[in-house]
Amino acid sequence: MQKYNLLLTAAVSAALMVTGCSQDEKAKDSSHIVNSKHPEEVFWGDTHVHTDNSIDAFGFGNRLDTEAAMRFARGEKITATKGYEAQLSQPLDFIVIADHAAALGATKALYNAPRVALLGNDFALRWYDMMHESEEGSLRVTAELIDGAAKGTLPDSFTNQEAQAERIGDLWKEHGNIVERYNEPGKFTAFMGFEYTPMPGGDNLHRVVMFRDSAEKANSVLPFSSQQSLDVEDLWAYMAAYEKNTGGQMLAIPHNSNVSNGRMFSMNKFDGSPIDAAYAKTRALREPIIEATQIKGDSETHPFLSPNDEFSAYGVAGWDKANLSAGRDMKPSSYAGSYARSALKRGLELEKKVGANPYKFGMIGSSDTHTSLADVREKSFIGKHSANEPTVKDRSTLPQNLGTRQGRFGWHYLSSGYAGVWATSNTREAIFDAMIRREVYATTGPRMKVRFFGGWDFSADDVRDLVSKGYAQGVPMGGDLTDKSSDAPTFLISAMMDPESANLDRIQVVKGWINADGSTQEKIFNVAWGGDRKIGNDGKLPAVGNTVDLAKGTWSNDIGAAELMTFWQDPEFNADDNAFYYVRVLEIPTPTWPVYDAIKYGFTLGDEVIKIQQERAYTSPIWYNAKG
Numbered sequence: 118m119q120k121y122n123l124l125l126t127a128a129v130s131a132a133l134m135v136t137g138c139s140q141d142e143k144a145k146d147s148s149h150i151v152n153s154k155h156p157e158e159v160f161w162g163d164t165h166v167h168t169d170n171s172i173d174a175f176g177f178g179n180r181l182d183t184e185a186a187m188r189f190a191r192g193e194k195i196t197a198t199k200g201y202e203a204q205l206s207q208p209l210d211f212i213v214i215a216d217h218a219a220a221l222g223a224t225k226a227l228y229n230a231p232r233v234a235l236l237g238n239d240f241a242l243r244w245y246d247m248m249h250e251s252e253e254g255s256l257r258v259t260a261e262l263i264d265g266a267a268k269g270t271l272p273d274s275f276t277n278q279e280a281q282a283e284r285i286g287d288l289w290k291e292h293g294n295i296v297e298r299y300n301e302p303g304k305f306t307a308f309m310g311f312e313y314t315p316m317p318g319g320d321n322l323h324r325v326v327m328f329r330d331s332a333e334k335a336n337s338v339l340p341f342s343s344q345q346s347l348d349v350e351d352l353w354a355y356m357a358a359y360e361k362n363t364g365g366q367m368l369a370i371p372h373n374s375n376v377s378n379g380r381m382f383s384m385n386k387f388d389g390s391p392i393d394a395a396y397a398k399t400r401a402l403r404e405p406i407i408e409a410t411q412i413k414g415d416s417e418t419h420p421f422l423s424p425n426d427e428f429s430a431y432g433v434a435g436w437d438k439a440n441l442s443a444g445r446d447m448k449p450s451s452y453a454g455s456y457a458r459s460a461l462k463r464g465l466e467l468e469k470k471v472g473a474n475p476y477k478f479g480m481i482g483s484s485d486t487h488t489s490l491a492d493v494r495e496k497s498f499i500g501k502h503s504a505n506e507p508t509v510k511d512r513s514t515l516p517q518n519l520g521t522r523q524g525r526f527g528w529h530y531l532s533s534g535y536a537g538v539w540a541t542s543n544t545r546e547a548i549f550d551a552m553i554r555r556e557v558y559a560t561t562g563p564r565m566k567v568r569f570f571g572g573w574d575f576s577a578d579d580v581r582d583l584v585s586k587g588y589a590q591g592v593p594m595g596g597d598l599t600d601k602s603s604d605a606p607t608f609l610i611s612a613m614m615d616p617e618s619a620n621l622d623r624i625q626v627v628k629g630w631i632n633a634d635g636s637t638q639e640k641i642f643n644v645a646w647g648g649d650r651k652i653g654n655d656g657k658l659p660a661v662g663n664t665v666d667l668a669k670g671t672w673s674n675d676i677g678a679a680e681l682m683t684f685w686q687d688p689e690f691n692a693d694d695n696a697f698y699y700v701r702v703l704e705i706p707t708p709t710w711p712v713y714d715a716i717k718y719g720f721t722l723g724d725e726v727i728k729i730q731q732e733r734a735y736t737s738p739i740w741y742n743a744k745g
Contacts, residue, residue, distance in 0.1 A: 150303045152547060155588045156539035156556065159566055160548060162211035163190065163491040164310070164370060164536055165325050165408060165483035170216040170288065171312075174487035175224040176259030177502035178252055181489035183214055183292050187299040187307060189490050198503040203490055206617060207564070209535075210543050211306035212491065213483075214296070215325040218311045218340035219266065220281065222288045224248070224258070240272050256504055263442060266316055266343075278344050285339055293332025302544045311340035313369070315347040319442030320378040322349065323371070325408070325483070326356070329549040330365040337363055348387040350396070353403045368552060372408035372485065374460070375416040375433075376441040379451030382460035382476055384467070397473035406552050409457050409480040409559045409735055410534040412493075412501050413441075417480075417701075417735055418458040421449045426641055427657070428703065432561075434727060435529025443524070461738060462629045462637035465695050469631060479555030479595045479737030480699070482534025482562075493562040494617075496670070498532040498710040510718040513711035513726065528711045528726045533561040537734070539568075539593065555595025558700075558736040563618035568611045569594040569700045571739040575607035577684040583609045594699070595737040605690030606741060610644065611682040612702045612734070620677030621647060622661040622703040622731060626685060630696035644685045647678030647705075663706045665729050670708050670716050677705040697738040704732045 167174040168183050180198045189195045192208030216222075227241060228248050235242045244261075247254035265271040273280070293309060300307040310327035328335045341355040349369075356367045374381035385391055409416050415432025423429040439446055453459040457480060464476030484491050487502040498507070505512045505527065513527040537558045540551040551557060558567055568583060572591025579586040587593060587609050598606050614621050623646035629639045643658040650659045664673035687698075706729045715722050722728060 150542050150544055152541040154541075155584070156541050156551065156593075157584070158540075160210035160306075160538045160540050160543050161207075161564055162209050162213070162306075162536050162538065162548070163483045163486075164213040164308075164327060164481065165215050165312075165372065165411065165485045166190070166212060166489065166491050167216055167312075167485070167487040168214060168489045169225055170222045170292065171487060172217055172220045172222075172224045172262055173259050174216075174489075174502065175228065176248070176255050176262060177487055177504045178255060179488055179503040183295045184299075186214055186489040186491070187212065187295065189492075191299070191305045195490065197490060197499065197506060198488065199506045199508040201506075201508060203492060203497070203499060205492055206494070208305070209491060211308065211538075211548055213308040213310040213325065213327045214292070215310045215312040215327075216292075217314050218342040219314050219344050220271075220342075221285045221311070221340060223281070224262070226284065252504060266314070268444075278342055282339065289339060290336050293336050297332045300545070303542060306543055306545055306548055308545060308549075309335040313341055313343055313352050315343040315349070316441060317347050318378075319440045319444035320380045321373045321376045321441040322347070322380060323373060324349065324352065324369040324404070325372060326352070326367060326369050327549070328365060328367055329545055330363070334363050334365045350387065350399070353399055356403055366549065368406070368549070369404050370406055370408050370481070371404055372411060372483070373413050373416065373441065374407070374455050374457065375414045375436050376439075376447075377455050378440040378445055378447050379454030382454045382456075382463055384454070384463065392467055392471065392475060394471045394473045397467055397471055397475035400475040401473065401477045404478060405555055406479040406481050406557055406737070407457060408483050410482040410531070410561050411485045412530050412533060413485060414529070414531060415533065415561070416455070416457050418456050419452050422452050422456055422459050423639065428701075428731065428733075431730065431733065432531050432533070435525045438524060458627065458629065458639065461697050462631070462639065465629065465631040465637060465697070466635065468695065469635060477740065479552070479557050480559045480735045481536035481538075481552075481557050482559035483536055484534065493532045493534060495532050495562070495708060495710045496713050498713075501530050507714070510714070511720065513714050513722070528709070528722075531561065532710045535560050535562060535564065537564070537567070555737040556593050558594060558734055560734040561732045563615040563704060563732050563734075565615050565618070565621070565702060565704070565734050566611075566613040567700060567702055567734050567736055568609075569736045569739065570609045571596065571598050571606055571698065572608075573598070573601045573604065573606060575609055575684060579609055580611075580682050580684050583611050583682065592739060594739060596739055598739060598741045605687040608685045608698065608739075609683075610685065610700055611680070612645075612700075613680045614678075614704070618732070619672060619704040619707045620674040620679055621681050622677050622705050623647070623658060624681050624683060625701045625703070626698055627701055628687065628696060628698050630691070630694045632694060640689070641701075642685070645681040645683035647681065648676065661705050663729065665706050665708055667708065667712055667728055668716070670713050672705065672707050674705070693743055695743050696741045698741070699738040700734075700736040702734040706731055
């Protein structure tokens with residue numbers, strides 16, 4: 118086995134052609150960077166992109182490397198794995214390449230190894246032959262990888278981190294060289310990062326881990342793998358050790374809590390013991406934000422948890438019946454630990470019980486694309502992985518059974534999402550620091566601009582000068598309000614449509630709070646909307662309408678509003694109840710990506726396929742703490 122790992126190392130060295138400067142190259146001039154006093158611009162990025170260095174992405178057929186991902190994100194035209202040209206209409210401002218730390222680059226190394234070097238290793242030879250035989254054979258290898266990861270039965274050459282250290286170290290350093298070359302402070306920000314992928318029994322407990330630092334500093338460690346530990350507290354210890362030894366900084370971003378079987382936001386630790394204050398404080402420190410929406414569904418809330426929320430079913434279909442690998446069924450009793458809104462309420466409960474809130478997080482979106490290409494527009498959705506790119510004409514209706522996964526089809530996948538970050542400049546330091554203070558928000562793809570401020574002294578007139586008043590007299594999204602008086606807190610909110618997308622339907626404030634008896638509640642307030650609609654006696658705002666033409670894949674911006682701004686004060690405030698508030702912005706109805714595929718290839722979608730949706734944004738919360 119040692120001989121085989123050495124051969125894999127050699128294969129990787131020969132196969133990876135990395136161009137560009139070394140990490141010793143003179144640092145790029147950043148003298149032109151001006152950090153504003155307060156964030157004046159939202160920067161758009163994807164913190165969750167997989168290249169051919171991820172074991173599953175390569176197995177799915179991805180042949181695009183880190184450099185291709187960087188070039189695409191900054192707006193260049195790229196030839197996709199399936200041979201067509203792809204390009205963003207608007208470049209991104211930042212990116213995190215988050216390849217799986219587990220067996221980093223192993224399938225690519227195996228594929229590129231000389232076959233003769235694998236003689237005597239039956240497992241490696243079988244996978245090698247399957248990958249070279251056909252695309253279907255490669256997909257079978259990937260299915261075995263996913264299934265093996267869920268069951269803990271992967272072969273030693275894929276699970277022995279020590280044996281892989283030399284190969285992974287070389288690849289990690291080469292990856293860092295590319296990241297440094299594409300990082301241009303003030304223009305485009307490239308972060309070092311990886312994905313930590315524990316999946317006990319198929320329950321998704323994955324985190325993206327990103328560095329604030331240069332590749333030179335990040336290269337002082339290897340990515341921490343779920344092969345080393347499934348317990349996230351060991352990841353946090355790794356992060357703490359890195360920061361102590363280097364003076365650098367890291368954060369972790371949980372994602373796909375929707376398929377965690379209730380374990381992502383559990384009331385207990387990984388070992389089953391109750392969460393205590395030390396755990397709560399560490400988690401809040403290490404995981405200041407979560408990924409609330411992405412390709413594998415939406416994790417804001419669920420109709421079972423929020424029965425009075427008429428918009429709670431977005432991105433739920435196909436994902437709420439089984440965990441990530443579909444090895445275990447998920448029951449409604451597990452949902453509270455799987456969705457962000459209920460987690461925020463659980464955080465209030467735990468804070469009251471142990472004195473600290475482990476689930477005090479902001480929200481972002483990102484793609485989790487395994488094609489290297491971070492495009493989440495409905496009209497040009499590239500897909501989750503390279504075996505399911507737009508050249509596969511019936512991809513929306515094909516079963517998507519990865520490993521033991523059952524009952525999921527192409528149309529269950531969302532074309533989602535992006536991270537909006539209010540930062541003082543487009544640099545690693547400014548964007549990372551904005552994430553730490555949670556001044557961030559999630560969108561399902563459209564780049565709508567959303568601002569949210571809370572304070573005690575706002576008035577309706579302050580909407581005219583929302584930004585300067587917001588920072589001078591209050592706190593932005595992600596901030597804290599302390600008990601200043603018995604008066605209800607006030608909020609300033611604005612949302613502007615993405616010029617390339619649809620008008621806005623409405624702005625809502627989602628409130629959660631904990632009563633004196635320890636029970637938690639939630640309520641949604643419609644606070645601004647397009648048109649002359651009025652809230653009815655049932656407390657609901659009438660629908661904005663629907664202009665979607667499914668035959669053409671079009672809609673009309675004759676309904677809704679291009680921009681919405683409002684002042685709002687909580688009409689049901691109780692000064693004794695800790696609470697959180699976050700904003701949800703809804704677009705008017707638009708077509709989903711399967712509609713565009715059906716028009717392009719001339720077929721009819723079944724009635725079960727979701728064809729019309731309302732894309733949306735979720736801000737990070739503002740918390741009210743009665744204790745001050």
